[in-house]
Amino acid sequence: MADANATQRGAPAAHIDSDKLAHEITEQFRQVLSTKRMNELTTRSVNSRSASPAPRDFGTPQPPSLHNAPPPSYSSLRNIPLVPQPPQDPRSIRFKNMLLSLSNMPIRWENPGLLDEALRVVPLEQIYNEAEEESQILQAEAESLGDGKKAAWGYQDCVVRALLRWFKRSFFTWVNNPPCSRCYSPTIAVGMAAPLPDEQARGANQVELYKCSVDGCGVYERYPRYNDAFVLLQTRKGRCGEWANCFSMLCRAVGSRVRWVWNSEDHVWTEVYSVHRKRWIHVDACEEAWDKPRLYTEGWGKKLSYCIAFSVDGAMDVTRRYVRNPTKHGLKRDRAPEAVLLYIMDEIRAMRRSNLSKQDKFRLEGEDMRENRELRHYVISSIATEVSKINPADILSGRQGPPRSDPDAEKALEGRQSGATEWIRARGEGGRGTPNQQNPRDQHPR
Numbered sequence: 021m022a023d024a025n026a027t028q029r030g031a032p033a034a035h036i037d038s039d040k041l042a043h044e045i046t047e048q049f050r051q052v053l054s055t056k057r058m059n060e061l062t063t064r065s066v067n068s069r070s071a072s073p074a075p076r077d078f079g080t081p082q083p084p085s086l087h088n089a090p091p092p093s094y095s096s097l098r099n100i101p102l103v104p105q106p107p108q109d110p111r112s113i114r115f116k117n118m119l120l121s122l123s124n125m126p127i128r129w130e131n132p133g134l135l136d137e138a139l140r141v142v143p144l145e146q147i148y149n150e151a152e153e154e155s156q157i158l159q160a161e162a163e164s165l166g167d168g169k170k171a172a173w174g175y176q177d178c179v180v181r182a183l184l185r186w187f188k189r190s191f192f193t194w195v196n197n198p199p200c201s202r203c204y205s206p207t208i209a210v211g212m213a214a215p216l217p218d219e220q221a222r223g224a225n226q227v228e229l230y231k232c233s234v235d236g237c238g239v240y241e242r243y244p245r246y247n248d249a250f251v252l253l254q255t256r257k258g259r260c261g262e263w264a265n266c267f268s269m270l271c272r273a274v275g276s277r278v279r280w281v282w283n284s285e286d287h288v289w290t291e292v293y294s295v296h297r298k299r300w301i302h303v304d305a306c307e308e309a310w311d312k313p314r315l316y317t318e319g320w321g322k323k324l325s326y327c328i329a330f331s332v333d334g335a336m337d338v339t340r341r342y343v344r345n346p347t348k349h350g351l352k353r354d355r356a357p358e359a360v361l362l363y364i365m366d367e368i369r370a371m372r373r374s375n376l377s378k379q380d381k382f383r384l385e386g387e388d389m390r391e392n393r394e395l396r397h398y399v400i401s402s403i404a405t406e407v408s409k410i411n412p413a414d415i416l417s418g419r420q421g422p423p424r425s426d427p428d429a430e431k432a433l434e435g436r437q438s439g440a441t442e443w444i445r446a447r448g449e450g451g452r453g454t455p456n457q458q459n460p461r462d463q464h465p466r
């Protein structure tokens with residue numbers, strides 16, 4: 021109301037246009053109410069666990085963006101608050117057990133002694149120098165733009181970016197089929213083998229067996245799938261499971277908060293918390309991808325159902341960060357009702373935070389709320405982008421022109437060009453989107 025008072029003070033009494041003033045005050049009230057409603061909506065959907073299952077009040081005018089936009093087809097993505105429900109049917113209970121078991125991955129990295137030891141394989145000086153240089157460039161760039169602009173990434177972000185480059189270019193190797201150790205010829209998969217005692221001792225529960233493709237050579241190669249990030253520092257090879265496991269651990273070792281993201285369509289990757297940007301950043305070591313969450317859908321053309329992030333102090337369904345347009349790139353989410361998934365996430369969070377101080381819990385809850393807002397925003401802006409692609413002239417003339425280009429989608433596609441397609445093909449990724457129907461107990465790095 022400060023503005024209304026200012027208007028009153030500033031205008032000579034005789035010339036007050038009372039109609040105009042009334043209109044202004046009304047307008048301000050409308051704004052205040054609209055903001056309040058918007059906040060209530062936000063709080064209600066974020067705090068759905070504590071709220072009673074109040075049905076949406078359809079009598080209240082909705083904010084325009086929610087009111088006019090067509091709802092996404094995903095029930096989970098609609099802005100309707102869900103009340104978490106404990107899993108009851110066998111399928112939901114299986115899903116819960118699987119997620120609980122997956123959530124252990126980041127816990128295994130929390131070993132200060134081993135993390136220190138891990139840093140011995142990392143060329144720290146080179147990485148810190150590169151990070152220093154990059155962060156200075158970004159800082160200078162920001163300053164040249166003026167307006168108190170913030171650098172794109174902070175120093176710690178640049179450390180992880182340098183680590184990522186080194187990891188992909190100089191440290192880790194992708195292995196689909198191990199080559200024959202006698203004649204270096206390609207091998208053919210012949211099934212699984214029981215782990216040998218020393219393989220088992222180093223954490224390999226599964227061993228793939230390969231036979232040399234050359235007649236008469238007959239050598240068998242074992243491919244133990246090591247699940248222990250610290251063992252992987254020595255083997256330095258694997259598929260995306262090993263890559264994500266080892267790289268995420270190293271991010272932890274250089275002091276970042278880290279998440280391990282499991283995707284139900286057979287991929288895993290990393291998220292790193294950027295203190296500078298106050299959000300979680302997508303990082304895929306196999307792709308040397310930094311903050312390209314649309315890579316899998318808009319880049320590779322994959323369809324995804326679940327992307328769940330686990331950290332030492334939380335769990336979050338981050339699917340909306342990776343699937344911006346569920347109609348185009350979403351797969352059916354039927355492993356458990358959405359309300360049950362919320363419950364499972366709450367349960368894992370509570371378990372991971374049980375030993376934290378009240379203050380830390382409060383801070384993490386604030387972070388979860390911010391992230392929920394961020395994730396909701398992705399869906400809303402995706403709808404807005406779709407709507408903005410509609411050309412009114414085309415509607416009038418009844419034809420459909422080519423959609424306008426989407427700069428973010430193009431950014432996601434960058435990785436696809438310049439030979440990256442070969443890399444994706446070699447790894448058997450890209451566009452298949454086969455659901456991962458593994459037994460929860462067999463969850464191992466892919």
Ligand SMILES: [Zn+2]
Nearest residue numbers: 200203232237
């Ligand atoms: Zn051979």
